[in-house]
Amino acid sequence: MASGSKKVIYAALIGNSLIAASKFTAAFFTGSSAMLSEGVHSLVDTGNQILMLHGLRRARKAADANHPFGYGMELYFWAFVVAILIFALGAGISLYEGIKHIQHPEPITDPTWNYVVLGLAILFEGWAWTVAWIEFKRGIGKNGLWQSVRLSKDPTIFTILFEDTAAVLGLIVALVGIFFAQYLGIPELDGIASVVIAMILAGVAVLLAIECKGLLIGESADPLVQSGIEAIIGREARIEAVNELLTMHLGPHDILVNLSLDFNDTLTSAEVEDTITDLERRIKAEYPDIRRVFIEAQSFRSHEETISAEDIYKR
Template identity: 60%
Template sequence: MASKHSSKTVILAALIGNFMIFVTKLGAALYTNSSAMFSEAIHSIVDCGNQVLLLYGIKKASRKADRDHPFGYGKELYFWSFVVAMLIFAVGAGVSLYEGFHKIMEPEEIRSIHINYIVLTVAICFEAYPWKMAYDEFNARRGKRGLVDAVIRSKDPSLFAILFEDTAAMLGLFTALIGLFIGDFFGIPEADGAASIVIGLILAATAAVLAIECKGLLIGEAADQQVIDSIENLMEKHAAVESVNEVLTMHFGPTDILLNLSIDFRDEISAGDVEQIITDFEIQIKEMHPDIKRIFIEAQSRRGHFMNSQLE
């Protein structure tokens, strides 16, 4: 299924929406003295900062390879996505939890609560559109995979980071709305602070999942198993190949894969034929998988490969 939007478009839509929501929430929080609303305002401005960092990461990652970075700058995106996770945890979750505990210990009456209801309802409407854009884009890319498996297998943290952020934002808005309603209807002012704590926990959980996914990409994740299997099948079907010793892949970016191959060619094949076959393999592999940018193919006997692997 073709995607409708690029990751950059989704991030820009989320940035514009979150900034508008931040201004509205902050005004309401200052006017009504709501802890949950203040936590939501902090949440929105943190999201704005995160989206700016993701856009910066996309720009830096697009730079071409040079002498100092021969494999390019693709992992810049993974680094800045990890920074986003840390900001969500340290700033978003930290401030929300602090504000929540403070308001539970020293509850204050919320003024003009109907303003908060209006602002939260409007914010949900504003947030729904970028969330739908992020979900549609993610849904288009995941194909037939389940949501959890698609997140684990995804190599584009900028996309699932926005999906996570927007999902957390929607949950936070509904949490704030429920907390304000309980406090108003049942006369429990501490409910406002409790809602702020729940928002903080939602943000902490979001940050933890995002950090775990970005950590795997920073360390170096392999390409999808389907990609590896298709390359192995291509090699094994060739008459000149005795066996495929090893297929190693690593993502340097969402669409930048490094491929290392160790192949045992038949002994009767000449060196010139091996060179031509390797060239043909590189052309075929890049036609099959355009995301594979660099290919290194090693001609090595199976016995020699086994002996070398024992020395590692």
């Protein structure tokens, strides 16, 4: 999926770079507020893709003494920064330009530039969106779109998909606003289109921020992975019970697993050690994304007493 993520980002980066240049050119010659907003939108998206590539590069850094679990969560941080930039720069500048052109409307000159650029932009953005959608669809399975976004641990895919969706919607809004501003002779409609684009960007930014927040503070592994781990342990006769199973994503393909297990009392310490080694090997073989497994040997009764004592302390 890492290569798939890069493919999606590079497709969006190439498309947005070309589109941003053409939009700013059209805005310069026509004075369109909506077109300027769209140019800013594409420029912000281009910067976002560079940040996502930076996040992927940083996330691949090997673990060290200061970060013993690696740098995988840096990708989540940079995805959150992307959401902030979309809101602050994309939505903020579009809103400012829209309000300014509503208060001080200016007629659009030579709108042919706008129509040509918007038409080409829709084709480029449509291509980038298709690449992102195909890559995202691979991981959907039987889940719905929104459920897949909520379950996804790779922010690069759904971030680019959201960005491209907002870009296509923004282009349509800009095209409609420019057309009616010219056709009806109401230049304020161009500014209104810019405000609508700002609202679209703000909505996407909020959705991205919510999803990235969950990843940043630590999300558990997919329920199917957790039930699979429990099934592996359930087939082990040397284990009496699973006291606790904790999982957390340290990156899209880096899962931490903590287990508290009640071992059979007849086992020797050497046999317990062999069982732990065997379980860790089988869990990692079944789920390659699980990089670290920590297993604690503890009786069910002792575990319950520890949990109860912790609950009393928290009160």
